[in-house]
Amino acid sequence: MNNIENTLFNGELGIIALQSCKELGEKINYHIKEKRNEEKSYLIETEDIRFSNGEGKVKLGDSIRGKDVYILCDVGNYSIQYKMFGFMNHMGPDEHFQDIKRTISAIRGKASRITVIMPLLYASRQHRRKGRESLDCAMALQELERLGVHEIITFDAHDPNVQNAITLTSFENLYPTFDIVKSFITNEEELEINKDKLIVISPDTGAMDRAIYYSSVLGVDVGLFYKRRDHSTIVNGKNPIVEHEYMGRDVSGCDVLIVDDMIASGESVFDIAIELKKRNVKNVYVAATFAFFTEGIEKFQKFYNEGIIKRVYSTNLTYIPQHVREAEWFREVDMSFFISTILNKLNYDQSIASYLDATNVIKELLNKE
Structure with missing residues (x-):
């Protein structure tokens, strides 16, 4: 010392x-x-x-x-x-x-x-x-x-x-940005980090600052999905999402990284991943500081098996069940x-x-x- x-x-x-x-x-x-x-x-x-x-x-x-x-x-x-x-x-x-x-x-x-x-x-x-x-x-x-x-x-x-x-x-x-990025590029050996091969996606306007930061340090472009909500109804304490609309450049043939602060049920991620696959993206990766999986992991496993989601990265800053840690589609980032x-x-x-x-x-x- x-x-x-x-x-x-x-x-x-x-x-x-x-x-x-x-x-x-x-x-x-x-x-x-x-x-x-x-x-x-x-x-x-x-x-x-x-x-x-x-x-x-x-x-x-x-x-x-x-x-x-x-x-x-x-x-x-x-x-x-x-x-x-x-x-x-x-x-x-x-x-x-x-x-x-x-x-x-x-x-x-x-x-x-x-x-x-x-x-x-x-x-x-x-x-x-x-x-x-x-x-x-x-x-x-x-x-x-x-x-x-x-x-x-x-x-x-x-x-x-x-x-x-x-x-x-x-x-x-x-912020756990460095540790998440390090884990991401270390585990995904086939990943090419350049503007032609990778794009960072924000799942909503609230996460745009985070997505811009990730895209700037990685040197790639950023895209945004806008949530159209039904403000006349409240379900589970919030207005339900009617549709996700994409704003950004063409993602065909690219890997995409969706970044957010937390994953709750995962429904937004699922909807966005489906929309991205319709646009012929190569692989969909998800990075979040906190992963709650409030409605279980069955749908994540299903989307992984169907090739819609390639991997989810999240930290050990909040509780993650052991069976999730061991899942092929999940990578825990130790903070x-x-x-x-x-x-x-x-x-x-x-x-x-x-x-x-x-x-x-x-x-x-x-x-x-």
Whole structure:
């Protein structure tokens, strides 16, 4: 370690990986130990206790006095179960967020600094009002600020402008672009990255900035699918899509990469993939920061078998079932090394500015290829 790293500006590092984020937390801990060439674990033992009536509490097993504490929580991990009144319940985002607050309460002001890492930002799809409705994401951020959290770290927020809800707490919105691009070009050996062979597609107008960024760093063109919705009807909380209309250059004979922040049911991806195949594209790839598969993976498997979708790339920033990880059409992008680098830098009070823009490292990667 250099002289700067020998000085702990923010206190001894402590990582609290809640039950929803155990696997990712262990990987991050492993990478930090390697970076620092140390054997000791930085993970703080925690116990998530559930009572038979559904109430819960978080209990810390180690002292956190004076430590620089990082709380890791995956609010999208629906695999965590507990028994309530004899029934097995799956934890939802509200319960995971409550566990973050319970953890802060258990710390009782003894830590030198508290940082909350929610890779999937809680209630991020409720980022702005369009009438008489709640604004959960903003309320949650303000609640964490009032509880004394010094910094909130998330990835690819649905609308980064939600950070304007808090004024005294640092909010870092990071992106997995480099790791996704690296995995994409490493796994797809037959891929030709040039304007004649590859085009990046935005699935809607809201994802256009992301698509433009991907296309610019890859040096290819960009296209857009516009969603025409039926605004007279609401289904599952949103207006149903009537039709996808394409705007962009001819895609015949090209590989296409559809990029978005999240895949929920996947219906938009399916509709777009079908439309692209009608236009004689070669292969359809999909890249998303978060893959929920809210209606299962059967249709993804079907579209892969029929040659409509070639591959889906997504990160381990939120829960992905093991059978999905092992599917031929899916590639998981591991973000643990990146997060460990961020934590290591912040603990030593060093700048992470160079990690906020992946343009240069992506270009270096493409030049090596």
